[in-house]
Amino acid sequence: MNTQEYISSGIVESYVLGLASAEERREFESMCLQYPEVLQARVEFEVAMEKQALNNALAPDPGLKNKIFEQIRQSGNQLSGNSAPVKYLNWLKYAAAACFILLAGSLYWNISLYNKNKKLKVDYTNTVAKLDEIENEIQLITNNPNVKMASMKGLDPSPQSYATVYWDTTSHDVYLMLNNLPKPPSDRQYQLWALMDGKPIDVGLIDNDYFIKETRLLVKAKNVQNAQAFAITLEKKDRPDVSIPQGTMYVLGNL
Numbered sequence: 001m002n003t004q005e006y007i008s009s010g011i012v013e014s015y016v017l018g019l020a021s022a023e024e025r026r027e028f029e030s031m032c033l034q035y036p037e038v039l040q041a042r043v044e045f046e047v048a049m050e051k052q053a054l055n056n057a058l059a060p061d062p063g064l065k066n067k068i069f070e071q072i073r074q075s076g077n078q079l080s081g082n083s084a085p086v087k088y089l090n091w092l093k094y095a096a097a098a099c100f101i102l103l104a105g106s107l108y109w110n111i112s113l114y115n116k117n118k119k120l121k122v123d124y125t126n127t128v129a130k131l132d133e134i135e136n137e138i139q140l141i142t143n144n145p146n147v148k149m150a151s152m153k154g155l156d157p158s159p160q161s162y163a164t165v166y167w168d169t170t171s172h173d174v175y176l177m178l179n180n181l182p183k184p185p186s187d188r189q190y191q192l193w194a195l196m197d198g199k200p201i202d203v204g205l206i207d208n209d210y211f212i213k214e215t216r217l218l219v220k221a222k223n224v225q226n227a228q229a230f231a232i233t234l235e236k237k238d239r240p241d242v243s244i245p246q247g248t249m250y251v252l253g254n255l
Contacts, residue, residue, distance in 0.1 A: 152253035
C-alpha cells in the first residue's frame with residue numbers, strides 16, 4: 001500500500017475532524033498501528049489544529065470587568081428612585097453570573113487546549129524517538145555484509161500484504177519487519193516459517209500485541225541454521241503442534 005497516497009487522500013483530516021465513518025475510523029486506527037508515517041501525519045495535523053485553536057482563542061477583554069461595573073453603576077443611578085429594588089437586584093445577580101460563566105468557560109477552554117496540546121507534543125516526541133530507534137536497528141542489520149534479505153510479497157488471500165525478513169548467515173539471527181499485515185482475529189495468530197528444500201521450519205509465533213499496541217515494528221524471531229525462503233501463515237491459536245503449518249499462507253519470499 002502506498003502510505004503517502006493514503007495520507008494525501010484526506011483521511012487524516014476527516015478522522016481528526018470527526019467526519020470519517022465508523023469503518024473509516026477503524027481502518028485509519030489500524031493504519032496508525034501498522035505505519036509510523038500515518039501515525040506521524042495524524043499527530044502533526046492534531047498539533048496544527050490545536051495551535052490554530054490556541055492562536056484564534058478569544059481571551060476576555062481586560063476592560064470587560066470595568067465596563068460591566070460601570071454599566072451596573074449607571075443602571076443603579078437610574079433606578080435609585082425605583083420602588084421595586086427586587087428587579088434591579090435580580091438583573092445584577094444574572095449579569096454577574098453570566099460574567100462569571102464566560103470567564104470560567106474561557107479559562108477552562110484555554111487550559112484544556114494547553115494540556116491537550118502538551119500531551120500531543122509528548123506523544124509526537126515519543127513517536128519520533130521510537131522511529132529513530134527502529135531506523136538505527138535496521139541500519140545496523142542491513143549494513144552487516146552477512147545479512148540476507150527476503151522480501152515477502154502478498155499471496156492470493158491478501159495481495160496487499162508484505163513483510164521483510166533479515167537473516168544473518170553467520171549468527172543465524174532472524175529479524176522480521178512487519179510492513180503490512182491485516183490485524184488477525186482474536187482466535188488466530190501469525191507464524192513465521194523458514195523454508196529449506198520445501199520443508200517448513202518454525203521460526204516463531206508473532207504475538208498479536210504487535211498489531212494492537214504496536215510495541216515494536218522489528219521483531220526478533222528464532223534462529224535458523226539454513227533457509228532458502230521465508231513465509232508467514234495465519235494459524236489457530238493454541239494448536240497442539242506448532243511445528244507443522246496448518247493455516248493459510250499470507251506472504252512468501254526467497255532469499
